[in-house]
Amino acid sequence: MKRLKIYIGACLGSVLFTLSSCEPEMEFTNPSADSELNYYNTKEHLTYAVNGAYNMLQRAGGWARWMPFMLNARSDEYAFTSGAAAGEPETARLSQYTVNADLGSLSTTFQDMYTLQYAANLALEKLAANQDGAFDLNNTEDKNLYDRLRGEAIFLRGLSRFYLVYFFGDQIPDRDYVTTGGADYSLPPAESGQIYQRMVKDFQDASELLTAWNYEGTNDEGRATKGSALAFLAKCYMGRPILDGTAKAGDADWTSAKAVLEQIINSGAYGLMDNYRDNATEDNENNKESMFEVQFCQSTETQGFNPAAPGDLNSWVVTGQNTIRELELSAPNSTECGRWWNGMPSLALYNEFERDSEGKIIDPRAYLGMYIPDGCKFLGKSGKWLPYEELFSGGTFDAWRGKWFGCRKYSLDKVRSVEQSGINDRLIRYADILLMYAECCLETGDEATAKNYIQLVRNRANNNTVALNTTEADAGMSYLEGGKLPTVDELIANHPVVGRVVGNNGSVICEGMEINTVRRALKHEYSVELYWEGWRFFNLMRWYNNPNDPDRERMLDNLINKNAAQVEQTSLTGTATFNYERNLYLPIPSTELTTNPNMHGNAAN
Template identity: 25%
Template sequence: MKNNNFLKVSLVTGIVFSLAVACSDNFLTRDPQAQYSPTALKTAKGVEGVLLGAYAMLDGQGLDGQAPWENDIQNWVFGGLTSDDAYKGTDAGDQPEESFLEKWDFQATNGHIKNKWRGLFKGVARANDAINTLKEVKDISAERKAQVLAEAKFLRALFHFEAKKMWKNIPYIDDATFNLNDLESTKVPVDPTAWAKIEKDFADAASVLPDKQAQVGRPTKWAAKAFQAKAMMYQGFDVATGAANTAKLTAAKALLEEIVNSGKFKLVESFRDNHDASTRNNQESIFEIQYASSSASGDAANAGVGLAHPYASPWGCCGFYQPSQNLVNAFKTDANGLPLLDTFNDSDVKNDQGLKLEDPFTPYVGNLDPRLDHTVGRRGILFIDYKIHNVDFIRDQTYAGPYSPKKHIPSKAFTGINGWGNLTSNNYRIMRYSMILLWLAECEVEIGSLDKARTLVNQIRTRAANPAGFVQKAIQGSTRDAYTLVFDSKGNPEPAANYVIKNYTAPWTDKTVARKAVRFETRLEFGMEGHRFFDLQRWGISADVLNKYNDVEATKRVYKKGARFVKGKNEFFPIPQEAIDRSEKDGRATLVQDAAYN
C-alpha cells in the first residue's frame, strides 16, 4: 500500500551518492564515486536528503545493533508495559529485559534503555546535521531554506522531548555543540534549561511552518504549537508532589485555546477512525508518523510494534504488550453510563482465563464503555475484521493473561507479513485533537472553570457514544477464521456488548473529583498508546497508582509479586551506563547519573 503524497518514514540514510562516471583529465580531483560526499550534501538536493535522514529516526529503526521496538516512537515498552495499562505479555523467557522494566527494576545496563538513548540522540544528531549543512547550501531559495530549518528544529525538539520524558536530566545538543564525527557519543553535560530550549525550538518552528503541508508527514505550525503546549503540560505539575504549576498551565492553556479556535481540527465521528490505516491523516490528526507496508519489503513499515501483535494467524508473532485486567476493568460504566472512578477495579470484567477453545463462553454482560473493544481484544468479540478473539491469540495465557492489543493493528487490507515480521502501514497518531481537548480540560480544572472542563470531556464522550462506531456483534462460523456479522430486525448492526456511555450532566463543583474524572477520561481515550506511564509521571501520582495496581495484579500474575515502584526514583529511567562511559572528555565523564540511581 503506497501513497506517493506522504513522507515515508523509511530507512533513509540522508546520504547523497554521486553516481556519475566519466573519463576526463580532472577525475582525480572529483569526490569518490558512490561514496559519502560532504560536498554533494551542501546542495539543495543534498540537504533535503539529510533532513529525510532525521525524519527516518522517528520510526526508531535504522540503527545497527538494536531492535526497532527498543526505540519505537509509540513507546509501548517504556510508556505501556511499565504502566497499569499492560503486561509485557508473550512468555517469561522472551525479551527478559522487558520483564525487569515491567517490574520497575530499572538498571543503567538494560539494553532497551541504552538503545532508546542511542536512537533519540541519533535523531538529534541528524536534525543538527541538517541545520549545519543548510548553512553552507547556496542553491536554495530563502523560503525553502527557512522551511528546512523550521522542520529540523521541530524534529530536534521532538527527539529531545521524548528524551526528557524518559530521563530526569538530559543534555540539550544544538547545532553549535553537535559533532558530526562523534554521533554515538554525547559529550555535553546535562542541561537544566532543556525544557526551555525544547519550547523555544517548537516556537521557532511554529513561527515559520505553514498552516498546511503539501506533503503529509511534515509538521505544520499547528503541530509545532501542539507540541510546545505538550512540553508545557509536562511541566504543569510537580513530579514529586503533584502540585500544579500555574504559570506553565496558563501558558499551555493559551496555546491549546489557539489551536481549538483555529477551527482547523475536529473529532472524527468514529473512535476507530483514529486507529486504522484506511483513515490516516484525517481531520482529527495534527501530526502522524507515516508508515507503509507491502508483502515484499519492510521498508517504511511500522516494524517497531512488530512484536506487539497477537500470536494467532495471520501474524504468528509475538504476543507482547498484552492489556492488563486493570485496564479492561476501567471501561466499566454505571447505570448512568459514567466511569466507576474509585471502584472500577473492585471486580473483574469476565474473561476466559484458563478456558480451552472448545469451552463455552459468554462475554461480560454488564455496562461497558464502547472504547474497550477498540482498545482490547477479548474472548467472543470480533477482532477488527479478522476473526473472533479466542485463546489462539495468546502465547501463554497463564503468564500474561487473556487479552490482546488492538489499536495499532490495522484492518486486513493494510497488513503485510514479511518473514517473521508484521509490517503494518498503520500510522501512529502521535498528536491529535482529542489530546488538545483533554489537556485543555486539565488546565480548566486547575486554573479555569470546572464546568468548562466538563464540557470538554463531554465532547470526547459524545464521540465515543456514537453507535456508528461501536464494534459489531459477530457469531463464530464453522472455522476459526469464519464469522457472521449480526444485525437487528431493522437491519442495523447489533453491538458486540452492552455499551452504555453517557455524558456528565451534573455541574462539576468539586475540584478533586473533576481532576480525577479528566485523568480517568485520558486513560480511557488513550489506553495502550504508550502515554500512560508518562501521564502518571507528569501528574506526580505514579507511585500511588502503580503500587495499588500491582497489589491486585500480583494476585493474578505470580511474577508480579514483590514488585514495587519507588517514589522519587522510578518516575524516570537511569542514564545508560554506556552513555556515561562514552561521554568521557578530557579524562572525565561529562554525563552524570541521576542521583536516585547512584
C-alpha cells in the same frame, strides 16, 4: 490507496577507491561524485537533509521497535506476558521497574534520539549555509519552503529533547550544533533546566516557521505542521515539573498551555474522526484528528519476521519503514495467531471502562481498541473469524480467559502472510488536545468549560455505531449500537467506581476511583480515550506533581501495587515497588557511561 512515504533519508559520503600499483600522483577521488561538499547545494538535496531527520523516528530506538515499550510498559495500563518473561525479558523489566543500565532497549533509544538530534542539527546547518544560493531568499516561494524546512528540522530537534529528558532526565548532553568529533563526543551534561528551555524554544520557533496547520490530502501529508509544534509545546508547559530539572511540584504553566491549546482549537483545522478506530489503523492515516504521526509502510523488500530465526530483525527495523508493534503488542501467541504478544492491557485498564447493570462494558472504545470478551473477531490461520474465546484458546490460555487480553490498536484484525506492519504510530491527536484544554480550564477555575470539552470526546465515543465499522471483525456486535454512555453530569451523578481490581480471594489489589468530580471524570476520560498511546505514565507523573489535585497522593497507588496486579492477571511475579525518586526516569545507559568520561548516572542507575 496508501500514499508512498516521503521520509527516506539519503546516506551520503565520499567513496574512495584503493588501488595497488598505481601512479603515485593519481587522484583517486571522483570529483563528480556526491560528497558533503557538493551535495547540499540544491533545494531538492536540502529537502532530503530534513527528510533524513524524519527517518530517525523509524529506527529501532524510535517507533519501529522499542519506543512503544518505552512509552507504555511503565504505566498501570500495561501487563507483561509469559512470552515477554521467557523471550523478551527486557521489555518485562521495563514494566517491572527492574531496569538496569545494560538494557539494549535503553541504549538503542538513547542512541537513536541523539541521532535524531544530530540529523536535525545537520539539516539546520546546511540550510543556514544555503550553498550556491540553492534557495533564493528574495523569492517568496523559495523563502516559504526554506522557512518550512527549518521549522520541521527545529520541531524534530525539539522532539529529541522532549523524549530524551522525559526518559532520562535533564542531566544529559545536549547540542544545537553538529558535533565536531574528538573531545566533543564526550560532552558533559547540560546545566539543569537548560534542555527544557531549549525544547520550549524549539517548539515555539517551529510553530512560527510552520504556517500550515494540516497537509491532509497533499504531497506533504505527514510532515510536521504548526499544530504539531504547538501540541508538543503545550505538553512541555503542562509537564514542566517532570521535564525541567529546576522545577518543582506545582510549577506547571497552565496559563501558557491554555493559550497554546486555544490557538490549535481556534484554528478550526482539526476535528475528531467519526470512527474512533480510524486513529490506529492503516486506513485514514494523517487524518483531521492526527497532530503528528511517525510514518510507516510495509516495506517488504527488507527482511521480515522469520519464525525459524526470530532474532533476525536488524534489517527490518533499521533499513525498512516497518514497525514491529503489531507483532509484539497485539494478539496472542496462540495457535491461531502466532504473534509474540509481549505485553497486554492490564486488568486495571479493562476495569476502567463503564458498565451497565449487568456488568457489561458500554463504552465502544474498549472493543475498538482491545481484544476482550464480547469483542471483535480475529481472522486466524485457519481462515475462520474467531471470537475472543477461540482466539485465546489452547495451552494455558483457557484458564486465563477474562484476564488475558490483546491490544487491537495498531493491529490488523488478522494474521499477515508477512509480519511487517506499515501502520503509522500517532504520537498525538486532537482528542488529547481537547482533554488537555479541559485540564487547563480546571486549573484556571473554569469547570463548566472543562466539562464541555470532556463531553466533546465522549460524544464521539457515543456515536460509534455499526455504520462506521463495516469490517467483518465487528459485524453484528452489540457494542456498536451507540448512545449508551451517560453525559459527564450523569456520570458524576452515578459516581461509579472504575479501575478497581479485586483478587480471587476477595482482596482489593487496586482501589480504583469513584467518579464524583469533574477532575476525576477527566482522568477517566484520558484513560479510556488514549490508553496505550504512550501518555498514561506522563499523565500520572504530572498529576502527582500537582498540589491542586486532591488525589495527587493516590496517583502512584496502581504503580506501587503493580506486582500484586501482575500476579493476579498472569501469575508472574518480580515487579519491584515503584519509587518515584528512583523510577521517574530510566538509568543512563552503560554504553554512554563507559564511552563518555564526563557523564554520570542518575537516580535510576
